Amino acid sequence: MPEHVMWFDEIALGDIPQVGGKNASLGELTRSLKAGGVRVPDGFATTAAAYRSFVEANGIEPAMRSRILAYRSGDATLRETGEAIRELFLASDFPAAIAASILEHYRELGRRAGLERLSVAVRSSATAEDLPDASFAGQQETFLNVAGERELMDACRRCYASLFTDRAISYREVKDFDHLDVALSIGVQRMVRSDVGASGVMFSIDTDSGFPRAAVISAAWGLGETVVQGSINPDKYLVFKPLLAGAEGEGPSPIIEKTLGSKAQKMVYSRGGHARTRTVDTSEAERRSFVLADAEILTLARWAVRVEDHYGRPMDMEWARDGETGELFMVQARPETVQSLKSGSRFTLHHLRGSGPVLVTGAAIGDSIAHGTACVIRSAADIATFRDGAILVTEMTDPDWVPIMKRAAGIVTDRGGPTSHAAIVSRELGVPAVVGTGNATGALAEGQALTLSCAEGDTGRVYDGTLAFDTEDVDLGALPPTRTKVMVNIASPAAAFQWWRLPADGVGLARMEFIISALIRVHPMALVHPDRVSDPEEAAQIRELTRGYEDPQEYFVDALALGIAKIAAPYHPNPVIVRLSDFKTNEYAHLLGGAAFEEAEENPMLGFRGASRYYDDRYREGFALECRALKRVREQIGFGNVIVMVPFCRTPQEADRVLAVMAENGLVRGENGLQVYMMCEIPSNVVLAGRFAERFDGFSIGSNDLTQLVLGVDRDSAQLAALFDERDEAVMAMISEAIRKAHEAGIKIGICGQGPSNHPEFAAFLVGEGIDSISLNPDSYLRTVPRIAEAEQGRSRG
Numbered sequence: 001m002p003e004h005v006m007w008f009d010e011i012a013l014g015d016i017p018q019v020g021g022k023n024a025s026l027g028e029l030t031r032s033l034k035a036g037g038v039r040v041p042d043g044f045a046t047t048a049a050a051y052r053s054f055v056e057a058n059g060i061e062p063a064m065r066s067r068i069l070a071y072r073s074g075d076a077t078l079r080e081t082g083e084a085i086r087e088l089f090l091a092s093d094f095p096a097a098i099a100a101s102i103l104e105h106y107r108e109l110g111r112r113a114g115l116e117r118l119s120v121a122v123r124s125s126a127t128a129e130d131l132p133d134a135s136f137a138g139q140q141e142t143f144l145n146v147a148g149e150r151e152l153m154d155a156c157r158r159c160y161a162s163l164f165t166d167r168a169i170s171y172r173e174v175k176d177f178d179h180l181d182v183a184l185s186i187g188v189q190r191m192v193r194s195d196v197g198a199s200g201v202m203f204s205i206d207t208d209s210g211f212p213r214a215a216v217i218s219a220a221w222g223l224g225e226t227v228v229q230g231s232i233n234p235d236k237y238l239v240f241k242p243l244l245a246g247a248e249g250e251g252p253s254p255i256i257e258k259t260l261g262s263k264a265q266k267m268v269y270s271r272g273g274h275a276r277t278r279t280v281d282t283s284e285a286e287r288r289s290f291v292l293a294d295a296e297i298l299t300l301a302r303w304a305v306r307v308e309d310h311y312g313r314p315m316d317m318e319w320a321r322d323g324e325t326g327e328l329f330m331v332q333a334r335p336e337t338v339q340s341l342k343s344g345s346r347f348t349l350h351h352l353r354g355s356g357p358v359l360v361t362g363a364a365i366g367d368s369i370a371h372g373t374a375c376v377i378r379s380a381a382d383i384a385t386f387r388d389g390a391i392l393v394t395e396m397t398d399p400d401w402v403p404i405m406k407r408a409a410g411i412v413t414d415r416g417g418p419t420s421h422a423a424i425v426s427r428e429l430g431v432p433a434v435v436g437t438g439n440a441t442g443a444l445a446e447g448q449a450l451t452l453s454c455a456e457g458d459t460g461r462v463y464d465g466t467l468a469f470d471t472e473d474v475d476l477g478a479l480p481p482t483r484t485k486v487m488v489n490i491a492s493p494a495a496a497f498q499w500w501r502l503p504a505d506g507v508g509l510a511r512m513e514f515i516i517s518a519l520i521r522v523h524p525m526a527l528v529h530p531d532r533v534s535d536p537e538e539a540a541q542i543r544e545l546t547r548g549y550e551d552p553q554e555y556f557v558d559a560l561a562l563g564i565a566k567i568a569a570p571y572h573p574n575p576v577i578v579r580l581s582d583f584k585t586n587e588y589a590h591l592l593g594g595a596a597f598e599e600a601e602e603n604p605m606l607g608f609r610g611a612s613r614y615y616d617d618r619y620r621e622g623f624a625l626e627c628r629a630l631k632r633v634r635e636q637i638g639f640g641n642v643i644v645m646v647p648f649c650r651t652p653q654e655a656d657r658v659l660a661v662m663a664e665n666g667l668v669r670g671e672n673g674l675q676v677y678m679m680c681e682i683p684s685n686v687v688l689a690g691r692f693a694e695r696f697d698g699f700s701i702g703s704n705d706l707t708q709l710v711l712g713v714d715r716d717s718a719q720l721a722a723l724f725d726e727r728d729e730a731v732m733a734m735i736s737e738a739i740r741k742a743h744e745a746g747i748k749i750g751i752c753g754q755g756p757s758n759h760p761e762f763a764a765f766l767v768g769e770g771i772d773s774i775s776l777n778p779d780s781y782l783r784t785v786p787r788i789a790e791a792e793q794g795r796s797r798g
Contacts, residue, residue, distance in 0.1 A: 197323030222266030230420025252638025508775020526593025610648025
């Protein structure tokens with residue numbers, strides 16, 4: 001006689017035909033990973049045999065089959081069909097033996113917890129659900145905060161009925177599953193008191209880029225349905241998995257992103273009435289606080305690694321934190337079904353040819369670009385008005401929206417994060433989406449022509465009008481090997497993961513000033529001396545940005561460290577060369593609070609910039625914050641592959657002063673493996689290269705400034721643009737001398753700039769001179785590597 005009810009610790013992955021993917025996974029977690037420290041709430045599951053016994057005992061199969069045939073022949077609508085079949089289940093009773101077994105398991109679960117009326121979560125697990133090639137996100141029902149025997153049996157009956165929700169029927173039709181071949185298992189699991197705690201979703205792979213070495217965690221207050229549904233914008237955390245090797249409490253803390261979500265609402269238990277849960281507004285303190293402490297983020301990430309290692313594939317997981325005990329629990333794990341199936345060597349790139357007004361921004365889902373007119377729909381009751389090929393604009397989606405989501409050119413939502421329903425389904429359907437914009441339904445007009453771009457990193461943008469774009473198919477297997485190290489220039493942390501598939505030898509230039517201007521936005525000295533910011537509006541903006549930090553200086557250090565770490569992660573353990581800030585005074589002045597600390601200069605390009613700022617009392621305290629951030633990246637977060645580079649260093653004596661100030665702030669060249677490079681971009685750097693080489697571990701040629709200073713041509717002058725050329729004989733002579741002197745001194749030398757990308761003969765010249773590395777913008781990497789390989793072959797033949 002087949003079993004009808006099984007404890008989770010009796011279930012393994014091989015039991016999917018009996019208990020479905022969701023419950024088999026819970027059983028596998030309980031059996032295999034609980035002993036290793038992954039906490040899983042106790043529970044049990046009914047089997048597919050119990051479902052079939054229910055159908056047979058109540059004699060409802062003929063009626064179910066008749067209703068399906070009527071739907072397929074067009075004699076009944078989807079809504080009529082689903083409603084009729086669900087009513088068959090709701091009017092039926094469990095066979096006595098199965099009901100008794102369910103209730104005895106529920107009582108035993110209560111005895112184990114020491115509670116007579118235990119609250120449980122009752123979840124549906126279809127036997128075709130959560131298999132590696134399909135994701136049934138939310139296709140069947142889950143019932144939370146179920147307490148009492150009668151309530152439990154009612155929830156079980158409703159789970160069976162939910163196998164025939166309209167969305168489940170339509171999904172199986174698309175997937176060509178036989179409705180009557182699919183059975184349903186019910187999972188009954190002790191409720192974690194996340195209603196007074198927190199919960200969320202976790203992936204062991206970056207779901208947007210497919211970067212496999214990051215764990216992505218979403219977190220919100222209360223029950224997790226708000227995150228899964230996408231009804232709120234959750235916190236987001238990224239952890240670099242390879243640096244988690246140390247035991248808990250030991251080793252680095254490789255958190256590389258912490259984004260505070262608005263978390264406007266939370267789901268909690270209902271205090272009365274028929275509904276078991278209700279949604280309430282969060283407090284101001286909850287909205288402004290991160291849900292998870294760093295130690296909890298790292299614990300969850302370690303669990304993600306253990307689960308992924310056990311299953312041997314990227315995983316999609318749900319977690320919860322009990323608000324009464326503070327304990328974390330893993331409440332679900334299933335295969336990730338989108339990025340893990342993509343090739344690591346073949347992919348498609350999309351490039352906008354131009355730009356336009358940005359109407360809204362949000363989290364980018366996918367990496368493509370779409371055109372279409374806006375179709376603004378605020379209620380699921382109006383989805384019949386959707387126009388095929390339009391861009392769907394709505395507050396949020398749930399499984400009822402799937403039929404029109406697959407007909408959309410793109411999707412834009414007001415609410416939700418990277419793990420919301422809209423995000424999950426968009427990835428599976430291959431439809432680009434921008435989620436969590438906050439105001440798309442108000443900002444985008446019905447019928448407005450739009451361009452939706454998810455091809456610019458993890459920030460998605462919706463542009464006004466129809467912008468042209470190019471599509472490029474890439475096969476990395478066709479790239480030739482090179483002796484010259486080929487690196488990439490990365491400015492934005494948001495775009496860092498976009499290029500992880502490129503076989504680059506590291507980052508040749510990461511510009512610190514981009515992180516400061518785009519993410520931090522505040523002049524560092526304004527955080528050291530906020531009392532000197534006289535503009536009331538700017539002072540208010542600074543207070544708002546730094547809210548949540550007791551010391552505003554920590555805001556700068558934290559944001560800069562995380563930005564650098566995110567850039568470093570995709571290329572670890574290869575070198576990542578981070579250039580210290582190289583704003584000109586006019587650029588510094590445009591930062592919030594900057595006007596109070598910068599004097600106007602006639603020629604900022606040749607003025608108070610680069611190395612000269614770092615030891616000067618006018619900026620020395622701001623430079624200390626840069627050093628603190630770099631020290632944190634290397635020693636606390638764990639990216640010892642980060643190399644520090646000093647820009648615009650005019651004399652060897654100035655180099656000594658900069659290195660001394662760095663040492664005062666804990667960055668000692670040679671200590672903990674720290675290497676310090678110098679931008680070779682001033683003629684004095686070449687003339688005195690031997691002396692500079694005594695002070696630095698490597699050079700990187702800055703061809704823009706070097707060309708400007710060798711030729712005496714303002715690089716920003718439109719009138720002199722024709723004279724500005726790094727291929728000029730004098731410039732090439734300087735570069736040749738710099739390479740020769742660096743090698744004579746025994747240090748490495750590379751170049752970062754567009755010259756090798758734009759001019760094949762310039763790349764051939766650099767190779768011929770024996771340069772150690774060439775760093776390219778990522779979008780030119782694919783076309784330039786073959787040119788470098790060709791130049792190397794020509795040199796060998798020569």
